[in-house]
Amino acid sequence: MSTSTTDALMGYDEVIERFDPVMGLEVHVELGTATKMFCGCATTFGAEPNTQVCPVCLGLPGALPVVNAVGVESAIRIGLALNCQIAEWCRFARKNYFYPDMPKNFQTSQYDEPIAFNGFLDVELSDGSTYRVEIERAHMEEDTGKSLHVGGATGRIHGATHSLVDYNRAGIPLIEIVTKPMVGAGERAPEIARAYVATLRDLLKGLGVSDVKMEQGSMRCDVNLSLMAKGAEAFGTRSETKNVNSLRSVERAVRYEMCRHGALLAAGEKVVQETRHWHEDTGMTTAGREKSDAEDYRYFPEPDLVPVAPSREWVEELRAALPEPPAQRRKRLQTAYGFSDLEMRDVLNAGLLDLIEETVAAGGSPAAARKWWSGEIARRASAQGQDVPTYAAGLGLSPAAVVELEGMVTSGRLNDAMARQAWEGVLDGEGTPTQVADARGLQLNQDTGALEAAVDEVIAANPDVADKIRDGKVQAVGALIGQVMKAMKGQGDAAAARALILERLGQPS
Amino acid sequence: MAELTRADVEHLSRLARIDLSDVELDRMVGELGVILESVATVQQAPTDGVEAMSHPLPLANVARPDEVRASLTPQEALSGAPEVDEQRFSVPRILDQD
Numbered sequence: 001m002s003t004s005t006t007d008a009l010m011g012y013d014e015v016i017e018r019f020d021p022v023m024g025l026e027v028h029v030e031l032g033t034a035t036k037m038f039c040g041c042a043t044t045f046g047a048e049p050n051t052q053v054c055p056v057c058l059g060l061p062g063a064l065p066v067v068n069a070v071g072v073e074s075a076i077r078i079g080l081a082l083n084c085q086i087a088e089w090c091r092f093a094r095k096n097y098f099y100p101d102m103p104k105n106f107q108t109s110q111y112d113e114p115i116a117f118n119g120f121l122d123v124e125l126s127d128g129s130t131y132r133v134e135i136e137r138a139h140m141e142e143d144t145g146k147s148l149h150v151g152g153a154t155g156r157i158h159g160a161t162h163s164l165v166d167y168n169r170a171g172i173p174l175i176e177i178v179t180k181p182m183v184g185a186g187e188r189a190p191e192i193a194r195a196y197v198a199t200l201r202d203l204l205k206g207l208g209v210s211d212v213k214m215e216q217g218s219m220r221c222d223v224n225l226s227l228m229a230k231g232a233e234a235f236g237t238r239s240e241t242k243n244v245n246s247l248r249s250v251e252r253a254v255r256y257e258m259c260r261h262g263a264l265l266a267a268g269e270k271v272v273q274e275t276r277h278w279h280e281d282t283g284m285t286t287a288g289r290e291k292s293d294a295e296d297y298r299y300f301p302e303p304d305l306v307p308v309a310p311s312r313e314w315v316e317e318l319r320a321a322l323p324e325p326p327a328q329r330r331k332r333l334q335t336a337y338g339f340s341d342l343e344m345r346d347v348l349n350a351g352l353l354d355l356i357e358e359t360v361a362a363g364g365s366p367a368a369a370r371k372w373w374s375g376e377i378a379r380r381a382s383a384q385g386q387d388v389p390t391y392a393a394g395l396g397l398s399p400a401a402v403v404e405l406e407g408m409v410t411s412g413r414l415n416d417a418m419a420r421q422a423w424e425g426v427l428d429g430e431g432t433p434t435q436v437a438d439a440r441g442l443q444l445n446q447d448t449g450a451l452e453a454a455v456d457e458v459i460a461a462n463p464d465v466a467d468k469i470r471d472g473k474v475q476a477v478g479a480l481i482g483q484v485m486k487a488m489k490g491q492g493d494a495a496a497a498r499a500l501i502l503e504r505l506g507q508p509s
Numbered sequence: 510m511a512e513l514t515r516a517d518v519e520h521l522s523r524l525a526r527i528d529l530s531d532v533e534l535d536r537m538v539g540e541l542g543v544i545l546e547s548v549a550t551v552q553q554a555p556t557d558g559v560e561a562m563s564h565p566l567p568l569a570n571v572a573r574p575d576e577v578r579a580s581l582t583p584q585e586a587l588s589g590a591p592e593v594d595e596q597r598f599s600v601p602r603i604l605d606q607d
Contacts, residue, residue, distance in 0.1 A: 033575050034576065034577055035575050035577050035578070039578075040573070040576060040577055040578030040579075041577070042580065048596065049596045050583045050586045050587060050598070051580065051582075051583055052580050054578075058581075058586060060589075066573045067571070067573070068572065068573060069572035069573060069575060070574075070575035072572060089569070098524045098525065100598070100600045103598075105525075148595075148597065149602065151602070161601075162592075162594070162599050162600065162602055163601075163602055164594050164595055164597035164599050164600075165597055165598040165599075165600060166596075167586075167598070300563075301563030301564075302563075303564060306564055306566070306568045306569055306570070306571045307563075307564070307568075307569045307570075308569065308570060309569040309570055310570075
């Protein structure tokens with residue numbers, strides 16, 4: 001039983017001074033398949049309770065499971081992306097336990113024959129260094145049903161008299177990815193944990209195998225942590241903190257458990273091997289079930305499913321078709337686009353890389369793509385609580401619009417200020433950039449006679465500035481351009497004005 | 510093989526949430542004992558040099574396409590539930606799950 005008492009915590013610096021953390025992370029990823037792992041029920045998130053269930057996922061007598069081909073393929077692709085070996089032959093196993101969230105009284109999983117094993121994932125840390133996380137295994141299994149606890153004062157499990165179970169989620173394909181114990185991470189353990197989960201999330205997203213929404217539970221992380229005294233060789237007793245569901249929480253949970261274990265060990269107490277629950281609101285963990293006698297799951301090979309034996313040819317085909325790893329792609333595109341580190345960081349934080357890549361592919365320049373997909377549209381998207389890609393998709397905006405807008409600037413039809421107006425019109429739903437420019441009468445004044453007259457007038461009115469430019473102080477031209485543009489009522493072509501002023505004053509343009 | 514005790518059967522019945530009377534408990538100790546003895550007999554078969562198997566047919570890679578098939582209606586799905594509440598299976602509280 002858990003209690004709500006506050007744990008004693010050791011200061012983080014002292015923990016680092018006296019102990020070495022040993023950390024293992026287990027990440028569960030729900031695959032984005034249309035159907036469940038062993039039956040044809042749909043996997044739509046948020047459906048009415050018990051509307052996506054059948055005799056197989058309800059565990060009714062006589063029902064026979066058949067594995068989802070895409071589930072197996074996704075598992076292999078994930079294994080390959082994590083640099084794992086792929087089993088030549090492996091089986092499913094029954095993990096037997098008595099909880100109502102699995103109506104079969106067992107979860108179909110894999111035991112000692114995972115489909116993928118012995119891999120690694122390189123993780124970039126904030127100081128630019130790389131940490132290699134060794135992957136123990138990635139195996140196929142199925143999700144459990146969802147329980148709602150009623151009858152208690154809080155709706156939480158304690159004090160509840162009944163659990164109401166919805167089996168829509170039972171049987172949705174899961175891949176469990178388990179790291180080897182990470183030793184020697186020291187004070188960077190919390191950062192490494194977070195960076196690993198973030199990197200893994202990007203990788204899985206790039207593979208297109210899952211929507212990896214931590215807040216919806218399609219990616220969940222369990223944190224195994226123990227401490228050992230400096231210089232010790234044997235691992236300490238670990239705790240297993242379940243369902244840590246945001247990147248920030250992963251980092252905080254590791255840190256919290258390090259401080260909790262530190263205080264226990266320093267006081268000469270024992271760490272209990274148990275499941276801990278992470279509480280997002282308080283940033284603490286509380287005790288769950290002790291693992292000692294619940295650990296016997298009586299695994300045995302699932303007799304209702306035949307072995308999975310992926311041919312080497314198929315595995316190599318899947319390997320060859322893997323997308324470029326996200327970190328590699330980011331580096332390649334940053335170099336190709338000539339973005340500074342700061343610009344690249346902003347692009348990534350705003351989730352714009354795909355849009356920019358599509359815009360460049362459609363004929364736009366990287367600079368224009370970055371410029372137009374940031375700025376005004378980002379401000380509007382954020383006001384709606386959306387990211388730019390989602391917002392743009394909602395407006396039906398495609399990269400072609402940015403390419404069109406940029407073309408109107410390079411062709412000399414619009415200056416920058418006009419292009420901004422045209423873009424605002426596009427975002428207001430007034431049509432394509434050309435339609436908006438036509439409707440709003442946005443058009444640079446191409447009357448060279450008018451421009452020449454304005455330039456001569458401005459030079460005559462500013463003899464001092466003109467002299468400076470004649471003497472070679474070309475940077476002073478800006479002041480004159482501004483006045484020419486004013487005289488042209490904002491519709492002048494600034495580049496043409498600049499060239500003309502310099503020509504009049506005998507400077508090369 | 511260790512003898513099955515009455516305590517073992519009680520433990521199992523509690524895990525399986527099957528309510529057994531004292532009479533039934535006594536009977537199950539005997540009946541389950543017979544089953545376990547039969548398994549013990551099978552275990553005596555000479556298996557040296559015989560590879561362990563989990564499936565009688567030499568089959569692998571049986572999979573289905575990822576295509577949605579009709580599910581049961583909620584009424585059908587819940588027809589065997591001990592109790593129903595809010596279109597969900599209502600079961601006695603459990604200790605430590607979410």
